[in-house]
Amino acid sequence: MSETVKTDMAEYYARRDNFDEEDVENPDAMDALDEIMERLRELMTGQRVLELACGDGYWTDELAEYAESVLATDINPNLLELAKTRELPEEVVQFAVADARDPQVDGSFTACFAGFWWSHVRRQDQADVIACLTKVVGKGGLLVLVDNSFIEGETVIARTDAEGNTYQIHTVPGGERYEIVKNYHTDSTLRKRLGPLLRDMRVHRYDHYWMLTARLK
Template identity: 25%
Template sequence: MPAEDDDQPISRSTYDELAPGYEDITDAAIREYYEWPTVERLLPPLDGKRVLDAACGDGFYTERLAEAGADPVGVDASPAMVRRTRERFGDGRFAGEIPVHEADLTDGLPFLDDEAVDLVLCQLALEHVRDWEAVFAAFARVLRPGGRVVVSTSHPVRDYVDAEFFVRDHVLAESATYGDTERVDRDWGDDGDPFVVPFYRRPLQAAFEPATEAGLLVERVLEPEITDVFADIAPDHAAEFRDGPPNFLCLRFLKPADSATITTG
């Protein structure tokens, strides 16, 4: 996952702690049958494409990209997650073929040259980062003209509704100011054993501006739908999401073939 800024001191250590059992998160119904099908709809053809899996976690989706014919490179700020990913590719079909770097997304991706990748995929990671401007500037730099960035993140409307109108047990906030980017932690613990994970909520506009200011164009916007499989496997989540705003926002940005013609303002 991406590392923390100065007022988010526990993000990296939080994901180091999550690393040993992270497959329970990537295999969860909300990821596999709700978020991932929507992200998959946004992906261009992958065969032969160089893909940056940004905040790759334990490499679950990095491996999925490789299985689809892509040439992936992983990056994560958590040393424990990087170790897990390298172990995943230590032997077997993709042994020695997939580089995995330890780096913070806000540090500019120095291990990649300009225009080095065809696609950047960043799933459910940016909600832990305040500074999206630095992240999207790096994504735009390493992306080839005509390439795309696919992002999934917490839905700004859901984040606001959770805090302002009904505080769920896991949302550690009592109110929200919609126009601000605010830190709001969530408790992922079980049975009275707290496990606090730092999040940031931001208005909808702030989910787009860092990308457009970096010269990217908004190409598609999708909100996950309740699939029959998801409703069968996770009926409580499905009912909650059906009655309220979606849990996630999924976006695809395009780097124009002639990015010099794009201006913002």
């Protein structure tokens, strides 16, 4: 009997315990991450930020240093509780349970940020997600996305579906396996899919990562 592979992404992220090691702090790319952090500071200083899929608060911790305010959201309440243990300033950071694909939240925002989340959005859903963000943040709002690049010889893809979405297999503590959408976008695919939905779009490519900045329209 073959082993069952689960596909519930929210459940997977609720059970994993190595956020920084797997997605963010790649020892071979820390210089690039430092550049991204500095660029993020320049962009988000003084902004009222809606953060999507904040997880354990890795990026929230950074944003709290210079944003006017941050509403950090995640679909998993237990991850928000983990993020709260960072003891970020309450006058700056608030938390809310919300689905990043359709964040039903209240607030006045000037910017939206997502770190290592856009790769989990299926290609066929991207336009709808941008439309939802435009409704919440407003036209002209700043959008900043940071995510992983495909690394030849390192990145492992389990399969590709008919829409071009790629998937990886990850194992959580306890040994259960999950098949997770993980799309690795080239500059051309980002421009092709998001260019018509955004304005002033720029893609910055780093070792192991990419960063997109744009205005919602």
